[in-house]
Amino acid sequence: MLLRLRVSLPDRPGGLGQVAKALGALGADILQVTVLEREAGRAVDDFTVSWPGQVSAAEVRDRMSAMPGVRVEGVWPTREMPGSAPDYDLLMHVAAEPARGYATLVDALPGLCGAEWSLAVADGAVQHASMAAPAEFELPQQPPRAITVDAKEMQLLLLPVVTAGLHVVVARADGPVFHRAEVERAARIVDVVAKLAGRA
Structure with a gap:
């Protein structure tokens, strides 16, 4: 299942890596990351992930929001294949x-x-x-x-x-x-x- 996650996180060294590690631990395969903004000490990134099996947006949001300083702004299905134009x-x-x-x-x-x-x-x-x-x-x-x-x-x-x-x-x-x-x-x-x- 292809999902897009919009995540707001502290803009500091290692912040993106922590989110990537957490997604990997949950079984998600990160296919693409798009940085939407970096302001006032925070970054907003879109992750396109392949998630095995069915998972609800609420479940993904709950799991990711447990990380300190991380806010999940949205989780939704996507059809856009990473690497395509x-x-x-x-x-x-x-x-x-x-x-x-x-x-x-x-x-x-x-x-x-x-x-x-x-x-x-x-x-x-x-x-x-x-x-x-x-x-x-x-x-x-x-x-x-x-x-x-x-x-x-x-x-x-x-x-x-x-x-x-x-x-x-x-x-x-x-x-x-x-x-x-x-x-x-x-x-x-x-x-x-x-x-x-x-x-x-």
């Missing part, structure tokens, strides 16, 4: 078929963002939707820039595409709030797709 793959597909750019973007964003679904809304109607996305969706707001919104047990990432009159929505139910590093990455990807699709 899904953002580059997405951009290559859009470059090859720019007319399908937004549909391709919406299909790819759940995997890129560790989310459940994505859709694009224009004039109150869903224009494109990934699997598991609702057929109808009402934007809670129409922001001029990328923002996150906490909505009904779900975290939303709202990404405006001003040139196309669209808002792209990414929804995560199991994981934590979208980190600003995730927001910036998704916003850059949307900007590049918008430029490629605009040439169609």
Whole structure:
């Protein structure tokens, strides 16, 4: 089972090694570590791990939170395989078929963002939707820039595409709030797709 763990830990020598050792002792195989931030004496890291058998997010959180100074901010299933480059793959597909750019973007964003679904809304109607996305969706707001919104047990990432009159929505139910590093990455990807699709 592939899981992503978001962990806040003291930013000091050996801190990351202690978390890695604890994960190994619990039977997890660490496949990738992404540093999201380092500020005010703390670091926030995403670990992608392979966990043998089934394990609940609550169980992982309880085991890891027993470590002094460690806070588990989220545990959720992921489909993103470490070592792959899904953002580059997405951009290559859009470059090859720019007319399908937004549909391709919406299909790819759940995997890129560790989310459940994505859709694009224009004039109150869903224009494109990934699997598991609702057929109808009402934007809670129409922001001029990328923002996150906490909505009904779900975290939303709202990404405006001003040139196309669209808002792209990414929804995560199991994981934590979208980190600003995730927001910036998704916003850059949307900007590049918008430029490629605009040439169609």
